Amino acid sequence: ADGRQMHLVATDGHRMTLATASLETAVERREIILPRKTVLELSRLLGDEDDAMIDIALASNQARLSLDGLEFTSKLIEGKFPDYQRVVPKGHRNMLLVERSTLQAALQRVAILTNDKFKGVRVNLEPGLLRLTSINAEQEEAQEEIDIDYGGDSIEIGFNIAYLIDALANMPTEQVRLEMQDGNSSALFTMPDEPNFKYVVMPMRI
Numbered sequence: 001a002d003g004r005q006m007h008l009v010a011t012d013g014h015r016m017t018l019a020t021a022s023l024e025t026a027v028e029r030r031e032i033i034l035p036r037k038t039v040l041e042l043s044r045l046l047g048d049e050d051d052a053m054i055d056i057a058l059a060s061n062q063a064r065l066s067l068d069g070l071e072f073t074s075k076l077i078e079g080k081f082p083d084y085q086r087v088v089p090k091g092h093r094n095m096l097l098v099e100r101s102t103l104q105a106a107l108q109r110v111a112i113l114t115n116d117k118f119k120g121v122r123v124n125l126e127p128g129l130l131r132l133t134s135i136n137a138e139q140e141e142a143q144e145e146i147d148i149d150y151g152g153d154s155i156e157i158g159f160n161i162a163y164l165i166d167a168l169a170n171m172p173t174e175q176v177r178l179e180m181q182d183g184n185s186s187a188l189f190t191m192p193d194e195p196n197f198k199y200v201v202m203p204m205r206i
Contacts, residue, residue, distance in 0.1 A: 002029040009084045010039070014204075015163050016087055017170075020196035024053075032063065033077040045070060088200060089188045092179035094152035097192065098130065100176045104168040106144035110134040111161050113142045120206040121161040125180070126154040134161065157183040158206035167199045 001007070006021045045067055046052055055066040064073045110121060113136040124131040130146040157180065168176065173191040180187045189199040 001027050001031075003027070009081065011082065011084070011087075014160065014202050015167075016084060016200045017167075018084065018088065018198040018200075030058065031081060032058065033079065033081055034063065034074060035077055038063075038065075038074040041072070042067075087186070088198060089179065089181065089186050092181050092188065094125070094150075094155060094181065095177060095179045096125070096130070096148050096150040096152070097175050097177055098146065098148055100168055100171060100173055102146055103130075103176065104165065106132055106146055107161060107165050107168070110142040110144050111165065113140055114161050119160050119162060120158045120204055121164070122156065122158050122206050124154075124156050125150065125152070127151050153182070155180055155183050157187070158204045159187070159201060160204055163201050167201065171197070171199075 001023065004023045004026050006023055008019045008021065010017050042054075042065060046054075052067060057064040057066075061078075062073055062075050064071065107121065110132050111134065113134045114121070115136070118134075118136050120134070122133040122135075124133070127150055128147065130148045130150070132144045132146075133141060134143075135141050167189050171189070171191055173193060175192055177190045177192055178187060179190070184203060186200050186202050189201070191197055
């Protein structure tokens with residue numbers, strides 16, 4: 001938190017989500033790391049409330065969170081969080097807008113051939129077309145094509161398909177923006193009408 005802005009960042013080393021929220025009162029710059037269990041519990045309590053108010057009080061090694069008469073305390077994780085600003089891609093020259101529901105449905109269909117060992121999806125991007133392909137150990141193939149308004153570079157890149165499906169499931173918007181540099185760099189997913197949310201996913205070799 002810094003001033004009247006609170007930046008929330010989560011990562012597992014392969015993907016990263018960033019969101020920004022406004023604070024009622026200005027605060028001095030402070031960085032804390034909450035345990036995953038605390039974040040999940042807080043998310044459960046918030047539910048679908050967009051305007052819920054949370055009171056946060058910080059001590060040296062714990063945080064107290066209050067919400068609608070409920071109060072719970074969490075220990076903080078010691079250490080320093082990675083410099084997430086360096087991870088967020090900047091200056092991508094290839095960008096497209098795609099219907100979220102269309103992309104989500106296509107990913108779910110090609111995901112039928114993925115499993116714990118084969119969980120990659122190959123994404124081919126070329127002018128006017130987005131192609132999704134998954135291949136399992138038996139060399140069976142599932143493929144989906146989506147017509148898009150795109151005139152950038154031709155790109156072939158692989159992703160963990162579960163990471164893409166998770167991202168789209170948590171983006172309440174009609175369209176998503178996808179930005180990529182090339183087939184070896186991370187991709188950035190954002191919502192056109194929500195500048196305070198970013199999702200970064202690293203590519204995988206398929």
